[in-house]
Amino acid sequence: MVSVASFFDLVEQDLNQLTENVKNLVGAKHQVLRLAAEYLFEAGGKRIRPALVLLMARATSPSGEPTEKHRRLAEITEMIHTASLVHDDVIDVSDVRRGAETVNYLFGNKVAVLAGDFLFAKSSIYLARLGSLEVVELLATVIDHLAEGEMLQIKNQFDTTLAFDEYIEKSFYKTASLMANSCRAAAVLSDMPEELCDAAYNYGRHLGIAFQVVDDLLDFTSSTETLGKPAASDLRQGQITAPVLYALQEFPELSILIQREFKLNGDIEQALDWVKKSQGLIRTKELANQHIKQAILAVEKFPPSPARQAMIDLTDYVLKRVF
Template sequence: MTKGLTQAVSMKQILDLVRDDLKRVEAAIGLETVGSVSAIKTISHHMHSAGGKRLRPILVLLSSRLVKSSSQTTDEAIQLAAVVELIHTSTLVHDDVIDEAKTRRGAPSANALWGNQMSVLAGDWLYMQAFQIAMRQRNFAILDLLIGLTQVMVEGEFLQMERLGKIDISETDYMELVDRKTASLFSACCRLGAMAGNASEEDCARLGDFAWNLGMAFQMIDDILDFTSKETILGKPVGNDLAEGKVTLPLLYALTETTREETRSIETILKDRSYERVPFSRVLEIIEKYRGVERAQERAVQFTGRARQIIETFPDSAYRKAVLTIADIVTDRDR
């Protein structure tokens, strides 16, 4: 069985566990994104209908089920799953504006269709709508978590902008950015699901730690795929990160060993924000020469290994198996 087919089977098994719940989440999102201003409704619908893995709401739902003795998913878990997907969508809208992206998941980005100003406002509205839903839970612990998450993610965006175009990025710098921009949201998803399942603080913390490690690995694989995948699979141009001025893990590892001439080639791309003078194929040669992709994959596997260790401390169940499967899929995916 091929890797792609294996992943499809595994993901189908996971979706079978939460399919009905995801339908409720989708319905909640559809209901909550009907704004009184037509532009908001149009942009929200565009972003929501673009698809996506729905991995973050799935983590909320699975975490809630994992810690509950009942197989029933609470309304709180459904609402919080909608919250994290709306927050994620709002960050995508804002990221595309900041990165001046033209596509998202193979379709025109919101800013390409409606411009930066309307897109920023739509992203703000989606984010505030997420908090409106969260407020209805009347739970200060949930609000504290979401406010802290927001601060961390915004700080991550600032850090990324400060480092754009810089070649002297350390592995510590990179890990800090991934922590703030990706892993923190993954961690919040599982903590929120556990809270909705009335888990102990210890279990909430353990699930949060699991998901943080999962999020770190997820972003590393994303950064690998930016070099190794195809535009038709990624839904955006390959090599896009470097062309936007971002030095990610595969290239970062290679740069620890490059010759002066090779380093100058990368500096040229960062300065030009394009591959006009130095082709993308040259970057791939450099990364391959110094095993940048392999080393980044090994690092990602270390994080999913830690994630697996944590989740295996929970009692065996279909939901624990599903979460373990997600950890496998994250490091073995091709999109």
């Protein structure tokens, strides 16, 4: 049994360098943007996305080391992720993320919208310099999907008729697309054959969906302190996630509380009680597990290497957050 942190060992040095590089890429022309950027990149992000790119790079590059282009790709991935978080916080009027104040809360909506645009723009410029139109399109598609995911999330608020497929689709757009497309981009930069580029994509896709499913589960099982936000805050905001979809099958009355947006006293407590009494949490774990298994099948198409092993260990880490 591999220790949970071990997959990070292989890329720890790379990741430390990455934070410095991203700050340099963002530049320091405007004090307020620099502050926003520094704040962002130090706000305790898990950096699982750049770690993933760097591991896929190691598993596919002939030297077993990430190339300079791979490192830039990892940085760009983190910039795109950060930009989308900043805009999401404006859209959701969030004051707190990961237990720290958001950019819009600290610096106002103006700076937050601009900081996001700025990061998206810088990532596009650096993407072009990687010299691959395919990689540009893969990562531009991610930005499109991030907006699409946020759109679906708004559209489906308090909608108890949400189909399970739509939930998975939204999870792909919001979380898995970035992992899928950036893993594929790492394989493309390593000139992998099409079949292995697909395998890289599928690994990222299934890992990403599992990651989102686990996040949706943690919303019900973690304490406020661990999450840095109130428990069941997704449900309070009308997000219909896997545990809720499963619980609705056992307790159809739950839909009444959701549809009236928990307006009556005790609604949210009753809803939480039903979700916890139902098979929803255990079935959600099982769903995450299924996607993890498919992620492992995909990554096993690559020849064995320490990086491949680290990517398998990483799936364990994603599940460890709940099991």
